[in-house]
Amino acid sequence: MGRALGVVIWLLTLASVVLFFSGWWFPTAIVEHAPGIDRQFMITIIVVGIAFVAAQVGLGYAVWRFGAGRNRDERAVYTHGNNRLEMLWTVITAVIFIGLAVMGQRVWAQLHFNQAPAGSFPVEVVAQQFAWNMHYAGPDGKFGRTDPSLIRDEEQNYIGLDGRDPASRDDLTTTTLVVPVNRPVELILRSKDVTHSFWVPQLRFKQDLVPGMAIRVHFTPTSAGNFQLACAELCGMNHFSMKGTLLVLPEAEHGALMALPKAEFQGKLNELAAKYEVGVIYDANGTKLGKSY
Amino acid sequence: MVTTVTSTERVKQKTRVGVGGTPPGRNGRNGKGPGGGGDGGKKRDGAQRFSPKPYRVTLWILIAAIFMMFAAMIAAYVNLSQGEKWPPLKTPRLLWLSTGLILASSLTFEAARRSLKAGSDKGYVRWLLPTLLFGLGFLASQVFAWRELVAQGVYLATNNHSSFFYLLTGAHAVHLVVGILALVYLLLRTRRRRAETNAELRRRAAAGVVSVYWHFMDGLWLLLFLLLFVWK
Amino acid sequence: MADEMTVHEAHGAEAVHRHEPPKSFIRKYIFSLDHKVIGVQYLTLALVAVFVGMVLSILMRMSLTWPDMDWPIIGTIKPDQYLSFLTIHGTMMVFFVLTTAPQGGFGNYFLPIQIGAEDMAFPVLNMLSFWVTLVGFVFLVASFFVYEGAPIGGWTAYPPLSAIPSAGPGQGAGMNLWIISIAIFCVGSLLGALNFITTLINMRARGMSLMRMPLTCWAWFTTAVLALLAFPVLLAAGVLLYLDRNAGTSFFVPAGLFIKDIVQPHSGGSPILWQHLFWFFGHPEVYIAILPGMGATSHILSTFARKPVFGYRAMVFAIFAIGLLGFFVWGHHMFISGMSPYSAMAFSILTLSIGVPSAVKTFNWLGTLWGAKIRFTTPMLFALGFVSLFVAGGITGLVLGQTGLDLPMHDTYFVLGHFHLVMGVAAIFGMFAGIYFWFPKMFGRMMSERLGRIHFWITFIGVYSIFIPMHIMGIVGMPRRYSRFAENGQQIYGFLESLHPLVLFVTVAAVITFFIQFLFLFNLLWSLFKGKKAGNNPWEATTLEWDTTSPPPHDNFAGVHPVVYRGAYEFAVPGAPNDYIMQTEPDPAGGSSSSEVTSGNGHDGHKH
DSSP states (O other), rough: HHOOOOHHHHHHHHHHHHTSSSSOOOOOBBTTHHHHHHHHHHHHHHHHHHHHHHHHHHHHHHHOOBBOOOTOOOOOOOOOHHHHHHHHHHHHHHHHHHHHHHHHHHHHHHSSSSSSOTOOOEEEEEETTEEEEEHHHHTTTTTOBOOOOOOBGTTTBBOOOTSSSGTTTTTHHHHEEEETTTTOOEEEEEEEESSSEEGGGTTTTEEEEOTOOOEEEOOOOOOOEEOOOOOSOOOOOGGGGOEEEEEEHHHHHHHHHHHHHHHHHHHHHHHHEEEEEEEEETTTTTTEEEEEO | OOOOOOOOHHHHHHHOOTTTOOOTTTTOOOOSSSOOOTTTBBTTTSSSSSOOOOHHHHHHHHHHHHHHHHHHHHHHHHHHSSSSSSOOOOOOOOHHHHHHHHHHHHHHHHHHHHHHTTTTTTHHHHHHHHHHHHHHHHHHHHHHHHHHHHHHTTTSSOOHHHHHHHHHHHHHHHHHHHHHHHHHHHHHHHHHHOTTTTTHHHHHHHHHHHHHHHHHHHHHHHHIIIIIIOOO | HHHHHHHHHHHHHOOOOOOOOOOIIIIISOOOHHHHHHHHHHHHHHHHHHHHHHHHHHHHHHHHHHHOBBBBBBBBBOHHHEEEEEHHHHHHHIIIITIIIIIIIHHHHHHHHHTSSSOOOOHHHHHHHHHHHHHHHHHHHHGGGGGGSOOOOTTTTTTTTTOGGGGGGTTTTHHHHHHHHHHHHHHHHHHHHHHHHHHHOOOOBTTOOOGGSSSSHHHHHHHHHHHHHHHHHHHHHHHHHHHHHOOOOOOOOOOOOETTTTEEOOOOOOHHHHHHHHHHHHHHHHHHHHHHHHHHHHHHHHHHHHOOOHHHHHHHHHHHHHHHHHHHHHHHGOOTOOHHHHHHHHHHHHHHHHHHHHHHHHHHHHHHHOOOOOOOOOHHHHHHHHHHHHHHHHHTHHTTSSSHHHHTTTBBBHHHHHHHIIIIIIIHHHHHHHHHHHHHHHHSSSOOOOHHHHHHHHHHHHHHHHHHHHHHHHHHHHTTTTTTTTEEEEOOOOOOOGHHHHHHHHHHHHHHHHHHHHHHHHHHHHHHSSBBBBOOOOOOOSSSGGGGGOOOOSSSSTTTBBBBOOOOOOOOOTOOSSSBTTTTOOOTTTTTTHHHHHHOOOSSSSSO
C-alpha cells in the first residue's frame, strides 16, 4: 500500500510537471513591462516547482520506505523533533519566500508608482454592462465633460458626453481601443454601472474599473496587432460576452486615423481592424510576425 | 518549565484569570505549567461547586466579538468620511441627556454590584432599580433624538453621516436592549429565594457579568458619540 | 479497564453526580443538548450541503463543456442560471461545509472529549448554534425559489452589482435572502465560537495542560478565535449592504450609476469598502476552513505512523502564526481593485510571510513520517493525501501573492485551481480523514476499509486531474466566472480555443470523482447498521476519546473524570510494553510524581 501510494504520488507529480511543459502558456506579450513580469513568473514557477517536486518526492519516499510491514513488533524512531532543524528550515523558507515577495514588487512599482510619461496617448475607457466605450480626446487633447444624466442610447451617446462643452466637439467614442505602437498609452478607467476589469492577456496587466473612481494606468505597446479585450470582474449576466478590441497600429496609420473627421472615423477604424488578423503580432511597420498564441 | 500537578499551581491559575484578567483568545496559554485548571465546576466534596470563570470568559470574548462588529462599522465610517464631504449634523441636544443617563446608570450599577458583594440584598435592589430606569431613559432619549432628526428632515438615507448615525445608534440600542433584559433577569432573580448552596455565588457572578456588559455598552456609547459628533 | 478505573480514583478523579441522559426521541436526537448529537447534526448538515454544492459544480462543468446542450429535466443552462449555480456553490461550500463540518461537526463532538470534559461549557448555546445555522441554510436554499432565483454575484457579492437590485437577475429577492442567510450564519458561528473558547480554557481535565492537548484541540481553539473576530465584520458588512439595497443608503454605492436606464439615486459610497470589509473576514475564513483539517492531519498522521508528532511546539506556534497573520493579508484579494498600490505591496509581503508557518507544518508532517512504521488505514491515506494536496495548492500562493504576478493571474482559472486545491480538496480530505478515523468512536462500528480505499484512490487521482489543469488554463488566460466560452458554436476568445481538450478532461474527471462520492455515502450509511462492531480503541490511539466506549456514554466518561499524565503523541516510547501509551496511563512510579520524573522543557517532558 505504501509502495503504491508512493508511486501514485510520484506519477501525479510527474504528470503535473509535464503538463507545464506541454505547450500551453501565456500568449506572447506586446508591452514594454512584459519581460519583467514573465521573468519573475519563470523564477517563481521554478522555485514553486522545485518545492512542489521536493515535497511530493519526499512524501512519496516516506510512504514507500516507512511502512509498518508485517512485523508489528518493530517500533518507529522515538523523537519529538529537532529544534535546530526547525530553526534551519524556518529561516531558509522565510528568506526564500520573502525574497520572492520583494523581487515581485519591482514590476508592480514600475507600473503603479509613477505617473504616465509626458506625451502619452490618453484614452478614457468607460465600461458598462456589457460593452466597452473608448473615449478619445481628439486633436485638442482635452476630454469633453461627461454626465450620466446625459446618456442617450438612442443617440449613441453611451458615455453621456456633454455636447455643450466645447472640448467635446472633437471627441470620438467607439468600442475599439486603438492606440499607437511604441508610444506610452495612458488609460483613464471608469465605469458606468458596476465594477468591471480591463484585461488583454497580451498586455500582461489587469485593472478593475470601479464606479465612482477614475483609475489611471499606463503601458507602452511594442508590437502592433488586433487583440481581444475581456472583462475580468464579474459584472452581471453577460459578463462572459463583454468582448472588446485592442488595435495597436503603426504610428503613421494611427496618426492618420485620429486626424479623420468624426463621420469617417468609424469606417476607417473598421477597415483597419479587418486588416490585422486577430491575435497575430505585427511589428512597428505592420509586418506580420506570428501568432501570439 | 517544570510540569507538575500541584494544587498551588492551580490556585495561581485561578487568580490569574480573574475578572478582567488575562484576555482569552490568542493568549490561550494562560500560564505555564499544567492547565488542569479546568474542572467545569464540579468537585472535591462531590457537591456542585459553582465557578464563575466560564461565564466571565464567555462574556469577555462576547464583548470582543461585538466590538469587532462595531469596529467594522466605525472603520467604514472613517473610510467613507475621507471621500465626499457631508454636511455636518447638528448634535441633537437630547444626546447629551442620553450620555448623562447612561453614565449615571453605570455608576448605579456599580453601586448595586458592590452592595451585593458586601452582602446587602436590599442595597442591591435599591441600586439596580435606578439602573434599569436610567437604561430605559437612555433608550427613550434615543428615540426622541431620532424623532427630532426626522423632524429636521434627516433620515437614514439622507447622507452618509446620517446613515451612520442611525445605524450606529440603532445597533447600540439593540445591544442595550439585551442588557436591559439581562437587568430585568437580575431583578427577577432577587425575588426568588432558591435553596441552593451556590445561590449567592451565582447571583454575584451574574451581577458581575451583566455589569461588565453594561459598562461596555456605556463605553461604546461614549466612543460612538465622540466619533459621530466630536470627530465628525 | 477496571484497573484503570481504580487508578483514576486513586489519583483523585472523583466520581461525579451523573446527569441523567434525556429519554424522549426529541430531546435525544432533535433538540439535544449533548455536544455529540449536535456534532453529528452539524456533520449531517454539511453532508447535505456538500452534495448540493457538488451537484451545482457538476452542472457548471457540464454547461461549460457542452454549452448549448439540452439536458433532461433541467433543459439548457442559461448564463444567469450558471452564475446563480456558481454563487450558491461557493456560498454553500465555504459556509455550510467548510465552516460547519470541521469545527461544528468534529470540533463539537471531540473537543470536550479530548480535553476530558463532560460537555461544552454551555450546552444550550451549543444547541442554539446548530439550529441557527440550519435556519441560515434554509434561507440560502430558498433563494433559488424566489422570483428571478438565486443571486449571480458570486459568493463575494461585490457591490454595486450586489447593491442595486436591478443590476441583474436574482439580485433582487434572491440577493436579499442570501444576505439574510449569511447574517444568520454569522450569529450561529459566533455562538459556537463562544463555547469552544470557554470550554477549552476552563474545562480541561486534571493534568491536561495546554501543551499536552492534541493538536486538534489547538486547531479548534485557534479556529474559534478567528471565527469570533472575523464573522462580526462580515455581519456588519452584510447589514450595510442590506441597507444600501433596501433603505436607500450609500455605503457602497457612489453617485452617478446608470443602471437600467436610470441614474441611481445613491451618492457617496465606495465599492472598495465592501471588498475591504468582506476580505477582512474572508481571509481568516479560509484559515477557519483549513486549520481543523491541519490539526486532524497532524493527529492522524502521528497515530498511524506510530510516532510522535515531529515538532509539537513548532506546530502550535505555526497554528498561532497562521491565525494571527491571517488577519493582516486580506488585501491580496484586492491588488488590482483600485486600492493604493503601496498598501498592495505591504499586503504582498505579509502574504508571502504566511507561507512560512504553512511550510513549517509541512516539514513537520514529513518529519513525523520519517522513521515511522506507517499503517495504511483509510484515515491515514486521506491524511497523507491532505499533505500532498495542501502542498500542491498552497505552493501556488507564492505566485498569486506577488503583486506583479497577480496582474496576469487575477480572476483566472489559476486562482480557481489554487483555492480549490487548498479548500475544496485538502480541507475536504481532512474531513474524510476525520470521518474514517472517528466513525468507529461515534457510531461503535467500523467502516469498510475496502470501500474506503477505493474511495481514496479514485478521489485522490480525480482531484489532481480536475484542479492541476486549471493552473494551465489560467496561464493561457481563461477568466473566472464566465458562463460560457462559446456563443452559437463560435469560441468568443481566440486565445482560449486551444484549451478545449483540457476543459473536457477536467469535466470528465469531475464527473467520475463526483460519482465515486456515492460509494463513500454508501459506506457511511451501510456501516452505520452493518459495520463490524468497534471496541474502545480500534486504532490503538492515545488520546482521551479512545479511553471511553464507542460510542461514548452521555457524559463521555461514565461518571469518571479522566486524569492526564502525558502528552498526546506518546508512540514508540522505548521500553514501554506497547508501541503507544495512552494519555490517561499513569507512570508505574505513580501519581503526580510522574511528571517530575520528566525534564522540564515544556513538552510533556521528553528529552531528546
